[in-house]
Amino acid sequence: xxxxxxxxxxxxxxxxxxxxxxxxxxxxxxxxxxxxxxxxxxxxxxxxxxxxxxxxxxxxxxxxxxxxxxxxxxxxxxxxxxxxxxxxxxxxxxxxxxxxxxxxxxxxxxxxxxxxxxxxxxxxxxxxxxxxxxxxxxxxxxxxxxxxxxxxxxxxxxxxxxxxxxxxxxxxxxxxxxxxxxxxxxxxxxxxxxxxxxxxxxxxxxxxxxxxxxxxxxxxxxxxxxxxxxxxxxxxxxxxxxxxxxxxxxxxxxxxxxxxxxxxxxxxxxxxxxxxxxxxxxxxxxxxxxxxxxxxxxxxxxxxxxxxxxxxxxxxxxxxxxxxxxxxxx
Amino acid sequence: xxxxxxxxxxxxxxxxxxxxxxxxxxxxxxxxxxxxxxxxxxxxxxxxxxxxxxxxxxxxxxxxxxxxxxxxxxxxxxxxxxxxxxxxxxxxxxxxxxxxxxxxxxxxxxxxxxxxxxxxxxxxxxxxxxxxxxxxxxxxxxxxxxxxxxxxxxxxxxxxxxxxxxxxxxxxxxxxxxxxxxxxxxxxxxxxxxxxxxxxxxxxxxxxxxxxxxxxxxxxxxxxxxxxxxxxxxxxxxxxxxxxxxxxxxxxxxxxxxxxxxxxxxxxxxxxxxxxxxxxxxxxxxxxxxxxxxxxxxxxxxxxxxxxxxxxxxxxxxxxxxxxxxxxxx
Numbered sequence: 013x014x015x016x017x018x019x020x021x022x023x024x025x026x027x028x029x030x031x032x033x034x035x036x037x038x039x040x041x042x043x044x045x046x047x048x049x050x051x052x053x054x055x056x057x058x059x060x061x062x063x064x065x066x067x068x069x070x071x072x073x074x075x076x077x078x079x080x081x082x083x084x085x086x087x088x089x090x091x092x093x094x095x096x097x098x099x100x101x102x103x104x105x106x107x108x109x110x111x112x113x114x115x116x117x118x119x120x121x122x123x124x125x126x127x128x129x130x131x132x133x134x135x136x137x138x139x140x141x142x143x144x145x146x147x148x149x150x151x152x153x154x155x156x157x158x159x160x161x162x163x164x165x166x167x168x169x170x171x172x173x174x175x176x177x178x179x180x181x182x183x184x185x186x187x188x189x190x191x192x193x194x195x196x197x198x199x200x201x202x203x204x205x206x207x208x209x210x211x212x213x214x215x216x217x218x219x220x221x222x223x224x225x226x227x228x229x230x231x232x233x234x235x236x237x238x239x240x241x242x243x244x245x246x247x248x249x250x251x252x253x254x255x256x257x258x259x260x261x262x263x264x265x266x267x268x269x270x271x272x273x274x275x276x277x278x279x280x281x282x283x284x285x286x287x288x289x290x291x292x293x294x295x296x297x298x299x300x301x302x303x304x305x306x307x308x309x310x311x312x313x314x315x316x317x318x319x320x321x322x323x324x325x326x327x328x329x330x331x332x333x334x335x336x337x338x339x340x341x342x
Numbered sequence: 343x344x345x346x347x348x349x350x351x352x353x354x355x356x357x358x359x360x361x362x363x364x365x366x367x368x369x370x371x372x373x374x375x376x377x378x379x380x381x382x383x384x385x386x387x388x389x390x391x392x393x394x395x396x397x398x399x400x401x402x403x404x405x406x407x408x409x410x411x412x413x414x415x416x417x418x419x420x421x422x423x424x425x426x427x428x429x430x431x432x433x434x435x436x437x438x439x440x441x442x443x444x445x446x447x448x449x450x451x452x453x454x455x456x457x458x459x460x461x462x463x464x465x466x467x468x469x470x471x472x473x474x475x476x477x478x479x480x481x482x483x484x485x486x487x488x489x490x491x492x493x494x495x496x497x498x499x500x501x502x503x504x505x506x507x508x509x510x511x512x513x514x515x516x517x518x519x520x521x522x523x524x525x526x527x528x529x530x531x532x533x534x535x536x537x538x539x540x541x542x543x544x545x546x547x548x549x550x551x552x553x554x555x556x557x558x559x560x561x562x563x564x565x566x567x568x569x570x571x572x573x574x575x576x577x578x579x580x581x582x583x584x585x586x587x588x589x590x591x592x593x594x595x596x597x598x599x600x601x602x603x604x605x606x607x608x609x610x611x612x613x614x615x616x617x618x619x620x621x622x623x624x625x626x627x628x629x630x631x632x633x634x635x636x637x638x639x640x641x642x643x644x645x646x647x648x649x650x651x652x653x654x655x656x657x658x659x660x661x662x663x664x665x666x667x668x669x670x671x672x
Contacts, residue, residue, distance in 0.1 A: 105542065111345050162645075164646045188354055315501075320490050320517070325421050
């Protein structure tokens with residue numbers, strides 16, 4: 013019989029449909045091999061992107077020239093604009109404001125053929141450091157309340173360019189999904205005086221059914237009620253409310269790359285999304301929220317039932333997904 | 343500049359990106375023409391589906407034989423199972439229950455090549471009546487709190503069979519998306535003593551910017567903060583908390599078919615989802631919730647930003663979408 017499971021943080025039910033019992037090979041979603049051709053993100057084509065915000069490049073080399081190892085540029089087609097005021101106004105019963113925000117692209121590597129799974133570990137570490145650097149910088153702008161860092165890998169996961177890259181969008185609001193997690197985590201804390209994520213980690217380490225891997229500082233696991241088959245979370249093992257892994261970037265890079273390698277191996281290079289959830293600027297240090305990375309392989313469709321209910325149907329139980337991930341030879 | 347707009351019912355922000363200013367032809371998402379071949383939903387193949395629950399068929403004709411005009415069968419691969427108990431249990435900090443529910447398929451027409459846009463209006467009316475009939479029947483089962491009726495048209499919108507059909511899933515919980523709407527509508531009512539949907543209709547009829555069409559009983563409109571380009575809602579013009587359009591099925595069929603024809607015309611037969619949102623069984627008649635149909639053409643991708651934030655980026659302002667819809671020659 014299928015099972016209805018509730019995520020304790022998001023208070024969202026999912027249907028775990030073990031009978032459908034889909035195994036990795038049942039998801040045929042391999043990212044098509046790269047087409048190549050002209051690419052604005054490749055080394056040598058720096059002049060075709062907006063001017064860089066920051067780059068890791070040899071001492072003395074000029075901005076927007078080759079030689080960099082990581083480069084951050086404004087998105088050429090930004091979802092939000094960096095210039096302008098908030099102009100919050102009502103329109104009868106409706107509310108609106110100016111679409112103010114930064115929309116930046118983190119080009120993780122100049123090589124068109126690498127991904128976060130295959131690039132040198134140091135490049136992954138630099139990428140994570142760059143996320144943190146940009147968040148710290150954008151935090152200074154009083155118009156912004158939050159920065160969402162995310163990655164779309166593969167066209168089916170929404171990537172419009174095949175050269176690997178991450179994105180961030182700073183926002184003048186705390187996004188709804190984060191606010192829900194914050195509110196629910198705070199409610200739990202008020203009741204239990206414990207962080208709900210710390211409790212999840214404690215329980216998961218107790219039976220190890222859904223734990224995928226650990227290193228000194230981080231744990232990766234399949235959540236109890238995953239929206240997507242092979243959904244994976246990476247969390248710091250001790251309480252940290254905001255994404256500021258000083259002194260731990262190499263540990264985080266290690267577990268992130270290992271997890272992505274496992275996903276690539278088990279699911280044969282699937283498209284995926286990941287996003288970092290952290291506490292908002294106005295409340296970065298708190299006892300109840302615990303920053304984490306959510307990785308969602310793009311294996312199922314969002315259709316009428318999901319849109320209408322908010323309930324996701326997951327044909328691979330997380331216990332099985334975690335086992336496949338643990339046993340992947342990477 | 344883009345605009346951030348908040349849906350007053352769902353309290354969800356969207357980014358309206360007028361600069362991207364996508365027009366209908368920019369969304370190239372036409373449903374591939376039907377492949378044909380063997381189809382379990384076609385007239386004559388009744389023996390290949392699970393035994394019918396109800397069918398509209400000539401007096402004297404036997405169940406599961408040809409001659410029907412509309413047929414409802416259990417889903418052969420149900421997301422939830424009809425037999426069994428709820429067995430609600432905790433597992434440490436987690437909650438789960440048996441995946442109990444009905445999952446039924448409404449085959450709206452025996453003709454493989456028709457859709458809700460192209461079938462006779464009477465067949466659309468019968469479909470709506472069938473939805474209501476099944477909801478009324480499933481309501482009698484005390485295990486269920488809600489029935490979600492939805493439709494996936496086109497493979498990209500999640501339809502696994504190309505023969506037009508709707509589905510319904512009865513649930514032992516009120517789904518999260520509906521609960522959010524209910525809670526927010528109740529909160530608004532407590533404050534204003536008015537239904538928020540009635541207020542929306544009043545405001546929209548006042549300026550007509552986002553109104554698409556009306557008949558005696560129903561209105562179709564582009565919501566102020568649509569998740570998807572060309573998202574369209576159909577609502578009863580006067581307050582009705584639950585889907586029970588007695589005496590108005592023909593009016594509802596008329597505006598639903600007209601709206602789908604407009605969508606087909608403007609967007610060249612796009613994949614789409616629709617779902618009916620209504621009050622849950624334990625509170626069907628109330629002053630604050632207003633049932634409605636939400637139609638979401640499948641034109642954009644849900645990617646990392648949307649997963650992580652709950653904010654959707656919509657490159658076609660609803661005022662423009664409504665104008666295209668109104669001007670469509672159908």
